[in-house]
Amino acid sequence: MEKQTITIYDVAREANVSMATVSRVVNGNPNVKPTTRKKVLEVIDRLDYRPNAVARGLASKKTTTVGVIIPDVTNLYFSSLARGIDDIATMYKYNIILANSDQNDQKEVQVLNTLLAKQVDGIIYMGHKISDELRAEFSRSKTPVVLAGTVDPDEQMGSVNIDYEAATEQTIAQLISNGHERIAFVSGSISQEPINGIYRLKGYKTALQNAGIEYDESLVFETAYSFTVGEEVYSKLAEAGATAVFAGDDEIAVGIMNGALDHFVKIPEEFEVVTANNSKLSEMVRPKLSTITQPLYDIGAVAMRLLTKLMNKEDVDEKTIILPHNIANRGTTKEV
Amino acid sequence: MEKQTITIYDVAREANVSMATVSRVVNGNPNVKPTTRKKVLEVIDRLDYRPNAVARGLASKKTTTVGVIIPDVTNLYFSSLARGIDDIATMYKYNIILANSDQNDQKEVQVLNTLLAKQVDGIIYMGHKISDELRAEFSRSKTPVVLAGTVDPDEQMGSVNIDYEAATEQTIAQLISNGHERIAFVSGSISQEPINGIYRLKGYKTALQNAGIEYDESLVFETAYSFTVGEEVYSKLAEAGATAVFAGDDEIAVGIMNGALDHFVKIPEEFEVVTANNSKLSEMVRPKLSTITQPLYDIGAVAMRLLTKLMNKEDVDEKTIILPHNIANRGTTKEV
DNA sequence: CTGAAAGCGCTAACAG
């Protein structure tokens, strides 16, 4: 005999009420006499009834699940955001469908489509850039989208970030005040990723300009998001005569630092490093990385909170949210 | 005017066929005349029809989504497994609902229940221990479960792991051959976590015994899974007179190593460290951590592959899978 | 406060 799944109908019959009433007590609808509620609850417990969320989703057109597009869960920056997202999602009774995109345009569009097919109530997107096709798909659908740790120049979707430009400017300014004139800028794609190519680079240039230092393109490097390539990059920085570096990603920063260390360069005495994300990685290496401190968990959490409001069609006064940042001087910069 | 969602019925009407036929072409059923298939496909494209996965799930009793219970996405060991899981899931057209459990028994049971309510086709569980209540819930449901990087002594569920005992024994043996007699063993809970308390500890003891070294309980430490506590632990190791350590987690190992480094201890000359998981963290620190090499990504991938077979009710010859391991001597152990 | 009834959008026999 196959194990029979018990439905709302079974509960109704056993409790001598209609399915409508069972539905009401399951959904906490107050219009139920305490006596009947109790009776129904008791039957539910006895039969060990568990509402089928799929059926519920079909009938109510709400699935209480949100899609999360992430470049790679294995990157501490993004997984930290994801943790914040999941915690708040859980708090609001949502579940998360997590999909790695590898930042691949085609994969992203495909993932988005399956997410939409699964009728997610909302989407959180993380990534370095949003392709035109993806943006088009986003705006074509009615499903609310929030960007976490991701900026899209045309601010159509909700987003949560820090002020990358200001943060970078401060960082570079401090490096300059430490005596550096040749400060390298290393990040992912300058031409494609707004955070790097627009905001951070702008902050970098502004700081240089304020100090009367000429911008030198040969100090700007694009690289992949991995510590392995970071190590290779160090040699290039050295060749270019850089005495300090700002890295747009902690893994990259670690790679560069290790590259320097492997060349017996003393940090921070002979070479200073500042990174951008304050993931726990930055505190696990030695010396500890000086960094822009971003509230990673909070960025994720606030993004998810914003999404709940959007999904709930609540009024949102500001859907482009900027969280505060700071700078932590740890072991890879000289004492000021 | 609200944007009308278009259904299979609309497509059927426009194409002058029945919904059954549309369903067939959508699902790749071969019993459709090429001509009609083409016609339907064209209408689907024109109307931009997207099948509703929720309705499909209700009708077919399959959701093509699997639940993944993970202690913390932010832990590189688990996120590496998760990456393997997601990639294979995607390959087989499944999506993943990811839920952080924080290894909290109550939360795990709750998460499992919502996963089951959402009618996931299967579940992958990662964690250090399975509470009795959770195990009961697992066996009560018909939904297939696979453990990844997790062992449960009564092998009822599918699982993918390495041979923790053998790996640990080899590691300790090597440390002994390097001249150590007081080797510390640091991990999460010994009393509750089978991998640590049963397998690794057994391997540890066997290696000592083979070398005629007496087991000393004061060299065994339990600690939380975080590099921050690891740093505190180092002092205790030093007090206990340990000259080498085996750590059951990379973050813990990093913490201990940093604790030693912060005390100006030379590694590996004065103190050797071997860690257990080979997460990329082990290669990002300096010196690079010597480690048992586990195929993390593969453990996740194989676990997911196994789950697809289970969900598909295929015959599986062996559902307790052991993947090969090795030992990588990097910077925290002396050259042999 | 409660019940009846009509779907939600799709799959899956079954018949032809």
Next chain:
DNA sequence: CTGTTAGCGCTTTCAG
């Protein structure tokens, strides 16, 4: 090769 017909299990008017 194609259409008809029941549901899947639940929510949601609409009456009463």
